[in-house]
Amino acid sequence: MWGVMEDCFENLIASYIKNQVGIAENFLSVDLCGHLRNNLLALNDQQLMPTAGVGNDGKMIHDNLIRNDKIYWLDKAHNNVFENAFFAQIDAFVVYLNQTCYTNIAGYEFHYSLYEPGSFYRSHLDQFADDSKRQYSMISYLNPNWQPQHGGELFIHNKPKNTSVAPTQGKTVFFKSDELQHEVLETHERRMSVTGWLKRG
Numbered sequence: 001m002w003g004v005m006e007d008c009f010e011n012l013i014a015s016y017i018k019n020q021v022g023i024a025e026n027f028l029s030v031d032l033c034g035h036l037r038n039n040l041l042a043l044n045d046q047q048l049m050p051t052a053g054v055g056n057d058g059k060m061i062h063d064n065l066i067r068n069d070k071i072y073w074l075d076k077a078h079n080n081v082f083e084n085a086f087f088a089q090i091d092a093f094v095v096y097l098n099q100t101c102y103t104n105i106a107g108y109e110f111h112y113s114l115y116e117p118g119s120f121y122r123s124h125l126d127q128f129a130d131d132s133k134r135q136y137s138m139i140s141y142l143n144p145n146w147q148p149q150h151g152g153e154l155f156i157h158n159k160p161k162n163t164s165v166a167p168t169q170g171k172t173v174f175f176k177s178d179e180l181q182h183e184v185l186e187t188h189e190r191r192m193s194v195t196g197w198l199k200r201g
Contacts, residue, residue, distance in 0.1 A: 005089075009096045012174050020158045020175060023165065027172030028089065028140050035082035037142040040112040040192050043072050049114055056128045067121040069184070071111040074194070086110075086194060090138075094198060103198075105135060110196030113139075115152060120186040123157065126197060127178035134177040134197040141167040142192040152187030156180050167191055 008024050016022030028036075043049050049070040053060040074083050094105050115121075127134045139154065146152075146168045154165040154173060158180050165173055175182075177197055184191075 005092060006096065009093050012093075012172065013097065013101065016174050019163065020180060021156055021163045021165075022172075022174035024172050024174075025168075026170045028086070028142075028170045030144075030170060032082060032085055032089075033142045033144070033169050036086060036112075036194060037144075037192055039080065039082060040072070040114060040142065043112065044070065044114055048072055049112065052113075054124075056131060065122075066124075067184075068115075068119045069121060070114045070116075071195075073109070073111045074196075086140075090196075097198075103135065104200055105198045106201065107199045108196055109199065110138075110194055113193045113195045115184065115187045115191040117188050117190065118186065119184075119191070121184040123181050123183040125178060125181055132178070133199040133201050135200050136174060136198040137177045137182075138172060138174050138196055138198065139167075140172040140194045141169060142194070143167050143189075144169045146189075150187065150189040150191075151185055152189070152191040153185045154182060155185055156182040167193060 008027055012022040012024040049072045051062060052067055052069050052071045053062045054066050055061055076084065076087055090108060097103050098105055126137045146166060152167050154167065156163040156175065
């Protein structure tokens, strides 16, 4: 099992080194995606996923013209068995990343993200101007049977060749938080993910 995980981790890192955007098609198993998706939908049904803001701390604003997705922050203290399985996968990846690339990642933060039909997130960087802790962005998608007509692509501005990523189930995307402007194009179906950042300091 560890060898399979290492291969997946290496694919993510190798594609990042080659293209500035790492992509692993099966970073999360189908079963884990299903359980995480059910968690997300249950939280949404309980109205526990507020509309996301822009900015950090006291500078946060809510502007539906910039983004209109809904989020729920994950925490090991919640002790959800499936979220803990996700954290175990991330912990293993961080160990591998630090050992192979000397990145000195010391922590992370992740949230569920739900885009209802008609939702989007305009072009932005993930690292805050006044806080450089976020080093790498990671998005793992939970959407089975996603089709091109559903929209919702992650569009990354890494010229001369921009990258468009369909949010298909199990796929994880990995890139530097302070380098690449990116956006979520308007989705025409419910679009679900676990989104977060690997951090230093």
